[in-house]
Amino acid sequence: xxxxxxxxxxxxxxxxxxxxxxxxxxxxxxxxxxxxxxxxxxxxxxxxxxxxxxxxxxxxxxxxxxxxxxxxxxxxxxxxxxxxxxxxxxxxxxxxxxxxxxxxxxxxxxxxxxxxxxxxxxxxxxxxxxxxxxxxxxxxxxxx
Amino acid sequence: xxxxxxxxxxxxxxxxxxxxxxxxxxxxxxxxxxxxxxxxxxxxxxxxxxxxxxxxxxxxxxxxxxxxxxxxxxxxxxxxxxxxxxxxxxxxxxxxxxxxxxxxxxxxxxxxxxxxxxxxxxxxxxxx
Numbered sequence: 417x418x419x420x421x422x423x424x425x426x427x428x429x430x431x432x433x434x435x436x437x438x439x440x441x442x443x444x445x446x447x448x449x450x451x452x453x454x455x456x457x458x459x460x461x462x463x464x465x466x467x468x469x470x471x472x473x474x475x476x477x478x479x480x481x482x483x484x485x486x487x488x489x490x491x492x493x494x495x496x497x498x499x500x501x502x503x504x505x506x507x508x509x510x511x512x513x514x515x516x517x518x519x520x521x522x523x524x525x526x527x528x529x530x531x532x533x534x535x536x537x538x539x540x541x542x543x544x545x546x547x548x549x550x551x552x553x554x555x556x557x558x559x560x
Numbered sequence: 561x562x563x564x565x566x567x568x569x570x571x572x573x574x575x576x577x578x579x580x581x582x583x584x585x586x587x588x589x590x591x592x593x594x595x596x597x598x599x600x601x602x603x604x605x606x607x608x609x610x611x612x613x614x615x616x617x618x619x620x621x622x623x624x625x626x627x628x629x630x631x632x633x634x635x636x637x638x639x640x641x642x643x644x645x646x647x648x649x650x651x652x653x654x655x656x657x658x659x660x661x662x663x664x665x666x667x668x669x670x671x672x673x674x675x676x677x678x679x680x681x682x683x684x685x686x687x688x
Contacts, residue, residue, distance in 0.1 A: 431594035435569050438622075456653035463624050467593045523632050526661060527625035533660050 423484040427466075429474045429497065434466045437482050437495075444484045445491055450557045457534040458491070458555050464527040464534075465495050465551050468502050473549060475499040489557040494550050501542055501549030504528055570621045574598040576605065582612040582680045584673065588619040591627035591654075599627065603634040603645075612680040613638060616648040616673050623654035628661055635667055644668070644683035646676035 425440050427433040441462040445455045466480055474480070478498035485492040506525060522529075532538050537554040572595035574587045583606035587599050599615075606613045615631065617623070631647060638645040646668045649655045658664045670676040 431592070434593060435590065439569065453653070456656075459622070460624055460653070460657065463592060463622075467624065467626060470593065521662065521666065523629050526629060530625055530657065530661060 420485055420487050422486070425482045425484075426479045427482065429470050429476070429478060429480050431467075431470060434463055434470070437466045437480070438463045440482070441484065441491075441493065444486065445555070448486055448489075448491060448557060450491070450555070454555065454557060458553075461531045461534040461538075461553055461555070462493060462495075464531045465493075465553060468527045468531075469495060469497045469499075469549075469551065473497060473499050473502040475547070489559070491555045491557075493553045493555075495553075496548060496550045498548055501540060501551070502528065504532070504538060504540055572598065574602050576602045578611075579614075579677065581684045582614055582677060583609070584614045584616055584677075586616040586619070588621075590622035591617070591620055592622060592624050593626045596626045596630050600630050600634075603630065607634060607637050607641065607643065610641065610643065612644045612646075612683055614646050614648065614673060614676040614680060616676070617650045617654070618648045618673070620650040620654050623650065623657055625661070628657065628663055631667060632663065644680050646670055646679045648673050648676050 423440070423444050425437065427436050438459045441458050442455050445458050450458065469480060474497040481496040483494040506522065531553065535553045535555045539552045541550045541552065570589040572589035572591060574585065576583050576585045585602045585606060591599060603613060635645045647670065649658055649669050649671065658669060668679055670679065
């Protein structure tokens with residue numbers, strides 16, 4: 417039996433509505449028994465995801481559709497937008513860069529970096545035929 | 561039930577006060593894309609006036625990359641003008657972001673406004 421449940425919220429792709437997405441994430445995760453720290457991490461990750469899309473990934477005038485899908489000990493959040501979306505990885509990285517003791521700090525990608533630190537998985541899906549983009553975050557509840 | 565602090569939005573406020581040798585910019589509430597402009601305006605005014613800046617974030621309830629980016633930008637602007645910018649860090653999750661992002665190694669962070677102002681005073685003394 418599929419135990420997954422979903423909550424969906426649509427917000428205008430504008431800065432003042434990001435808090436609606438963040439707080440919805442907190443309420444859904446709270447109902448699932450996520451810890452305070454996990455909820456705080458999730459709020460920031462969802463805020464960063466919406467902010468990144470609003471700043472550079474959506475076609476103006478189109479909303480963000482946010483779908484929270486809950487499973488036992490897992491919350492999956494899909495944020496769908498119309499537009500080119502965002503790239504999770506820097507467009508070019510010189511060969512051998514991985515051996516650098518500390519990669520150069522790229523403040524323009526700080527939001528994406530934080531998202532990747534604060535949830536268990538971040539993925540993107542682009543559908544060029546429909547001009548749509550989805551950013552998917554997965555957060556697991558670690559018991560104890 | 562939700563743990564405290566996870567529900568409701570605390571309105572953002574930003575105010576600047578002058579103390580001897582520095583401007584204190586105190587931000588409370590949620591610092592994010594919708595509110596970062598107010599912080600930038602206050603920091604801009606302080607830097608244009610040629611003053612050291614203490615950014616007091618101790619009462620911040622939420623912080624994201626847009627707020628962190630503003631701090632880096634104005635820290636660099638201050639540095640270029642031989643001014644100092646010190647940050648009083650918030651507790652809890654917003655404070656943790658300074659470590660997660662690595663900014664704890666790039667910005668002068670302090671636990672109290674007194675410590676931040678002391679750092680700024682030392683900057684004034686050394687530049688005279």
